[in-house]
Amino acid sequence: MRILITAGPTREALDPVRFLSNRSSGKMGYALAEAAKEEGYEVTLVSGPVTPISPEGVNLVKVESAQQMWEAVQSLCKSAAPDIAIHAAAVADYRPKIVQSQKIKKRDEALTLELERTPDVLGSMRTVFGYQGFLVGFAAETEHLVENAMTKLQRKSCDLVIANDVSRADTGFDSEENEVILCFPSGNTEPLPKQSKRSLAREIIRRVATLAAEKEHP
Template identity: 45%
Template structure:
């Protein structure tokens, strides 16, 4: 089995020293890559900027990128041959319309930036997903959690969505634990309690394996 996993944040440059980013550490995506590799899968891990060391499992090939455009290019090259896609990265929704060649100097009391939409990696690749391929997305929500997650599941052609809420203690960024709810395309919902991200990754992998088409 061949698996594509995206992990970590993306950094969208403003100038040579500044960027737009987020608090993602990549821990959940890296844990998923390890969990899939332990099942015997060959994993391509496309990682945004993180402080995490490269995985030591020989079944994991890592590709490090910085921007959403770079992550999309790397994922698009791997996706057609992969049986499972797992979009665990926290990709920036927007990027600066223009990147300054030199450091932006401090002038005045305000700074106005023009932002443009980044490519939606999961949705774009999902348009060409074959029936035998299985796609997993993440939904980090702060309100209307289940409704928003189900909308994302259908809009991005996911087979499974991993929902977590920043309102849940032990979930979100910069922690070693997570609390997730799994929602699948058939309407099933499974709620898990707070666990270490390695244990959460195992739960997600088992849910994927149980739902894979027989052809895979």
């Protein structure tokens, strides 16, 4: 079975030395890649700039911006034909409309930035990339956790969305542990208790593999 996983943040350049980004560490996505490899699957990991070391035997594709991640995933959907795609990356929703060619100098007055939308990687899977496999998204939320996750699931035609509360210091960004809620198209939910990200990743991979097999052979 072939599994595509995205992980980490993206960086959207302001000028040659500055960028917009987020606090994603990539630990959950890398744990998923490691767990999938342990299960014997063929794993491709598309990663934004993070510090974790890629698990041995995983095909690592490094990217920086949302545009680069969009292009990499599009290419892999065609060339690698993954059976399962798990989008754990925290892709920036906006980028500067104009990237300055030189470092922006400090001024006395305020600085106003005009932002534009980045390409939607998860949202393009069905509509643009034509992906037909088992699609999993992550919903990193700070409020209305299940409601927002269900909206994301329906809007992006996912088979499963994994919701996690990133406002919590004990399970949010940079934490070694996580606690999530599985959200299904039926409207049902299933909480997975707080545990290490490595342990949680193993549980998620096994569950997703079972669900994908059931979808393919109902």
